Amino acid sequence: HVGDNWQLRTGIGKVFWGSTESLHLVDIINQTDTLEGIDGEDKLGQPMVHFSYLLDQGEVSLFWLPYFRERSFAGIEGRPRAPLNIDTDNPIYSSSQEQHHQDLAIRWSYSLDSVDIALSHFKGTSREPTLTNDNGTLRHKYELIHQTGLELTSALGDWLWKLEMIHRET
Secondary structure (H helix, E strand, C coil), rough: CEEECEEEEEECCCCCCCCCCCCCCCCCCCEEEEECCCCCCCCCCCCEHHHHHECCCCCEEEEEEEECCCCECCCCCCCCCCCEEEEEEEEEEEECCCCCCCCCEEEEEEEEEEEEEEEEEEEEEEECCCCEEECEEEEECCCCEEEEEEEEEEECEEEEEEEEEEEEEE
C-alpha cells in the first residue's frame, strides 16, 4: 500500500543496503545464495513486513522479519563445495525459536547535496553462519546478533568516496 508519505510492503522481498562495490558490510536483511554464485551478490528473498516513512530529513524504514532462511550450500555433487561435507539438515541456532526468531531492523537514510548517509540497526539471526566441525562433517551455526551500520557516499570533484562501517555484537 502506498500513502502520501509512507509505504507498506508485505511478502518476500530483496533489500540492498550499502555503498561499496566489493564488500557489503551493512547488507544484512537477505541471506546470501551461495548456490547461484560465490561472490556474495546473489541473495535469497526474505519474508518481511517493510514500512517506510518519508521525513523532511530523509526516510525511515522499519522491517519485521518473521522467518529466517538458512544459507544454501552445495552438496556432495555440487560445485564449488567445501572440502568437508556440510550437513545442511541440522543447523545449530543460538535461539530456541530457531528459524522462527522474530528479527527486526530500522534504517534512516538522507541525501544532502553531494553526500548520502544512512544509519541502520539490526537485531536478530546472523545471515553469516559459522561452520563447526562435528566428526568430519561441517555444521552451520547461526548466532543472534545486534548490528549497527553506517554508510556514507560523497562526490567531491572527480572522486566518489564511499564508506561502510559496522559494529556487531553476538
